[in-house]
Amino acid sequence: MLNIDRIEKTFFAGTVNERRALTGLSLRMQEGDFVTVIGSNGAGKSTLLNAISGRYTVDRGSIEIDGTRVNRLREFQRAKYIGRVFQDPMAGTAPSLTIEQNLALALRRGKPRGLGLALTKPQRERFREELKSLELGLENRLTAKVGLLSGGQRQALSLLMAGFTHPSILLLDEHTAALDPQRAALVTELTDRIVSQGGLTTLMVTHNMEQALRLGNRLIMMHEGNIVFEASAEEKRKLTVAGLLEEFAKIKGAQLDDRALLA
Numbered sequence: 001m002l003n004i005d006r007i008e009k010t011f012f013a014g015t016v017n018e019r020r021a022l023t024g025l026s027l028r029m030q031e032g033d034f035v036t037v038i039g040s041n042g043a044g045k046s047t048l049l050n051a052i053s054g055r056y057t058v059d060r061g062s063i064e065i066d067g068t069r070v071n072r073l074r075e076f077q078r079a080k081y082i083g084r085v086f087q088d089p090m091a092g093t094a095p096s097l098t099i100e101q102n103l104a105l106a107l108r109r110g111k112p113r114g115l116g117l118a119l120t121k122p123q124r125e126r127f128r129e130e131l132k133s134l135e136l137g138l139e140n141r142l143t144a145k146v147g148l149l150s151g152g153q154r155q156a157l158s159l160l161m162a163g164f165t166h167p168s169i170l171l172l173d174e175h176t177a178a179l180d181p182q183r184a185a186l187v188t189e190l191t192d193r194i195v196s197q198g199g200l201t202t203l204m205v206t207h208n209m210e211q212a213l214r215l216g217n218r219l220i221m222m223h224e225g226n227i228v229f230e231a232s233a234e235e236k237r238k239l240t241v242a243g244l245l246e247e248f249a250k251i252k253g254a255q256l257d258d259r260a261l262l263a
């Protein structure tokens with residue numbers, strides 16, 4: 001499904017600003033795996049997601065999605081494999097388009113352009129059904145502009161859109177971090193539901209350790225561009241936030257991150 005083999009990424013190589021963001025990281029995910037990713041600031045978590053999505057190309061190593069080596073594919077060429085929800089609620093949806101137009105765009109992701117945004121009746125019905133499952137009343141607001149929605153509603157919509165076409169891999173980049181606790185909890189629940197219902201292969205970066213322990217069937221901890229700790233589903237069930245912090249502390253020089261303590 002996803003096979004990452006010893007990838008490396010260095011920014012500004014050979015200059016005083018050199019940053020080794022990924023240092024030979026390998027990760028293999030099977031279909032339906034839901035891996036949560038934690039780590040201190042600057043550990044390389046976002047760079048990992050960006051390397052998978054094609055926003056950055058890696059300097060070394062290989063990335064395979066569904067058996068295809070994607071290293072040389074540009075971001076738009078990988079779009080058919082990837083769904084992504086960002087931290088910024090504004091990033092995943094188009095504010096000047098209506099809810100149904102955004103959903104129509106999501107449905108057409110990775111397909112040839114020029115199909116327009118006209119909807120068939122069955123498509124509209126499908127949208128209504130999917131929106132209903134969010135339990136936010138959005139099914140009655142299909143023609144409302146997305147810019148009018150709250151951050152939490154937009155993240156819920158982004159999540160629905162990202163999962164819509166059953167991407168080979170769903171990337172969640174701290175997608176609840178910018179929300180207030182109540183909305184974050186709602187979007188966390190939705191994530192759990194959408195991922196498990198769709199059996200989506202998912203990689204989720206979070207600073208919330210409680211969330212990292214509760215969601216998914218595997219957990220990885222990153223530090224200095226590599227995976228330094230990994231827990232299977234069974235190990236994860238036994239782990240506590242305190243236990244995770246202990247693991248963090250064991251890593252030489254690791255900085256405990258304030259946000260990580262907000263679990």
Ligand SMILES: Nc1ncnc2c1ncn2[C@@H]1O[C@H](COP(=O)(O)OP(=O)(O)OP(=O)(O)O)[C@@H](O)[C@H]1O
Pocket residue numbers: 011012019020021039040041042043044045046047048
């Ligand atoms: N576009 C870029 N240009 C230069 N350096 C970068 C770039 N993106 C990331 N880096 C550097 O690479 C390293 C890893 O950054 P990255 O954003 O992947 O970490 P992170 O684990 O996601 O951190 P955080 O939890 O703070 O978001 C850092 O040293 C960062 O400064």
